[in-house]
Amino acid sequence: MSILSQRNLILSTILILTFFLILNARADNPDELFRNAKKNLEQLNSSPKLKKNRSNWLAVIQQFEKIAQAYPGSPEAPKSLYHAGNLYTRISEHSHSKKDLKSALSAFENLGENYSQDPLADDALFHAAEIHRTRLKNPEQAYVLYNKILTQYTEGDMALKARYWATRLGIKLASKPENKPPAKNPAPAQSPPELDIKNPVTVQAIRHWSGPEYTRVVIDLSDRANYRRHLLRSDPENNKPPRLFLDVYPARISPELKDPIIISDGLLNRARASQYRKDVVRIVLDINSFEKDTVFQMENPFRLVMDIEGKAETAPQAVTTAAQPEGQAIENIIAGSTTKPVEPEPKIKPEPAAPVAPITPVAPSAPTLAKQLGLKIRKIVLDPGHGGKDPGAIGPSGLQEKNINLKVARYLRDLLEAQQYKVKMTRDSDVFVDLAGRNVVANIAKADLFISIHTNASPKRETAGIETYYLGTTRNPETMRLAAQENSTSPRGLSDIEGILQDLLLSSKIEESNIFAGSVVRKMIPGVKELNPGVESHGSKPAPFYVLVHARMPAILVEVSYISNPKEENLLRQEDYLKTLAQSIADGINEYEKGYLSAANWKE
Numbered sequence: 001m002s003i004l005s006q007r008n009l010i011l012s013t014i015l016i017l018t019f020f021l022i023l024n025a026r027a028d029n030p031d032e033l034f035r036n037a038k039k040n041l042e043q044l045n046s047s048p049k050l051k052k053n054r055s056n057w058l059a060v061i062q063q064f065e066k067i068a069q070a071y072p073g074s075p076e077a078p079k080s081l082y083h084a085g086n087l088y089t090r091i092s093e094h095s096h097s098k099k100d101l102k103s104a105l106s107a108f109e110n111l112g113e114n115y116s117q118d119p120l121a122d123d124a125l126f127h128a129a130e131i132h133r134t135r136l137k138n139p140e141q142a143y144v145l146y147n148k149i150l151t152q153y154t155e156g157d158m159a160l161k162a163r164y165w166a167t168r169l170g171i172k173l174a175s176k177p178e179n180k181p182p183a184k185n186p187a188p189a190q191s192p193p194e195l196d197i198k199n200p201v202t203v204q205a206i207r208h209w210s211g212p213e214y215t216r217v218v219i220d221l222s223d224r225a226n227y228r229r230h231l232l233r234s235d236p237e238n239n240k241p242p243r244l245f246l247d248v249y250p251a252r253i254s255p256e257l258k259d260p261i262i263i264s265d266g267l268l269n270r271a272r273a274s275q276y277r278k279d280v281v282r283i284v285l286d287i288n289s290f291e292k293d294t295v296f297q298m299e300n301p302f303r304l305v306m307d308i309e310g311k312a313e314t315a316p317q318a319v320t321t322a323a324q325p326e327g328q329a330i331e332n333i334i335a336g337s338t339t340k341p342v343e344p345e346p347k348i349k350p351e352p353a354a355p356v357a358p359i360t361p362v363a364p365s366a367p368t369l370a371k372q373l374g375l376k377i378r379k380i381v382l383d384p385g386h387g388g389k390d391p392g393a394i395g396p397s398g399l400q401e402k403n404i405n406l407k408v409a410r411y412l413r414d415l416l417e418a419q420q421y422k423v424k425m426t427r428d429s430d431v432f433v434d435l436a437g438r439n440v441v442a443n444i445a446k447a448d449l450f451i452s453i454h455t456n457a458s459p460k461r462e463t464a465g466i467e468t469y470y471l472g473t474t475r476n477p478e479t480m481r482l483a484a485q486e487n488s489t490s491p492r493g494l495s496d497i498e499g500i501l502q503d504l505l506l507s508s509k510i511e512e513s514n515i516f517a518g519s520v521v522r523k524m525i526p527g528v529k530e531l532n533p534g535v536e537s538h539g540s541k542p543a544p545f546y547v548l549v550h551a552r553m554p555a556i557l558v559e560v561s562y563i564s565n566p567k568e569e570n571l572l573r574q575e576d577y578l579k580t581l582a583q584s585i586a587d588g589i590n591e592y593e594k595g596y597l598s599a600a601n602w603k604e
Ligand SMILES: [Zn+2]
Pocket: 385, 386, 392, 393, 401, 454, 455, 486
């Protein structure tokens, strides 16, 4: 070794030693810790020797991460997360490790989701989107994030770039052949090929909701997964009931999910999950009685939803227990939990079974099934969209969709109750309610109508107006974008739901929902004209909204105005306008009921 290189070695040893001395310096306030971390980062950046060693990078990253963990409420927390995200991205360029990229994503997503008011939030979301698009080759997830920036940070410095990529990806993804709905079986035959075998998802929890003739089972996952559905017919010789099972792969089971979950609602006896093979988790549903089932995947968070329909052979045990006040019970049902199974506890007393409608398509010209049966509208479930940690769309001056939806729903409830309707709300405060549980409330309550209330948002500021939706498929890119936004899903998620729609569209409820959606939008436009002159009607349209899937009554989603349009955002701030919106929806309900009852009378 030459004298020169020996000197170099000594020098660099001293350098590394001092580096770690500073790293270990103690401080107990976030400001000082942050300054230390920044100083170390500068030192690292300026030393080619220190730079070469991965552990030095990790040490600095950890300093930033610790600040965010220990002082989440401090102004240094979002800044630290931003540094951590950037540094993980940097080291991943050398390591080519997916783990580093995932760590970067988790720092950026933590910042984007938990510090949404921070000026760095949209930058973090943009970096996360770029990682999905350029590094992980996951354009669907990138699209969701670009869209989120567009609707939530319209004024931010990332909006322009986000719009560019959202448009490009939107066109690319909509033209993908895999978006065609599969022919019959709801479970996708071919699974997304690029899922990483080395990174199995975790099957975290199983939840369920039981109602008469209907059970929804939700399987919580840590990430998107492949799944395959199988049905085993009953085996009377061996005394085995029919079993429905779902294989999720590549997947590992959470240790908390070892015990079977007792359902006993007449349709299903129990659900259990096991590590069937090294990389396959099998969820088995022991069936008592069922007619059909559908499976689809939801995102944000990732979960698989299995809907089992049929007639319970025995009175559902859970449905007959009436211990708590009804409203409270509904809150329990919909609040759900991602960590432990929810007890089957609908507290609504079973009612005599309604006449069962044969599942056949109804010709549009014939009187619809509801009309033929002369059913009366008594119970209405109102669903104020979003809530809690999910603000929905945000207007240019900061108005949050979740609050507007709730106000309109409350006004509408008051109006309907004054007309002697029984009204239930999926939420009556600023709480997060799982999308998967929302229309289940209406099914369990055997409601006659379901109305989900939202405000619209478009990247185009000038777009304004009112529109209503019923469940169906669409090829309209603007409607697809809205459905992805309201479902918090990617285009891939949308294609997943479209796969099961074929089946659902045979139900007569779709035809009724179509008529209902038309009645409401026709009454809303003249109803709000005085306060919103020149209001534009976008009519009633089909769209694949999760919240409408498997509603067993006419179900619609109303976009009451565009919160992204400055003029309509301003109107939405005014209580008078919200009351008028509620009144016009109530008029639409009356209009629908009139047509529905007169047709029933006509039949007699
Ligand atoms: Zn919404």
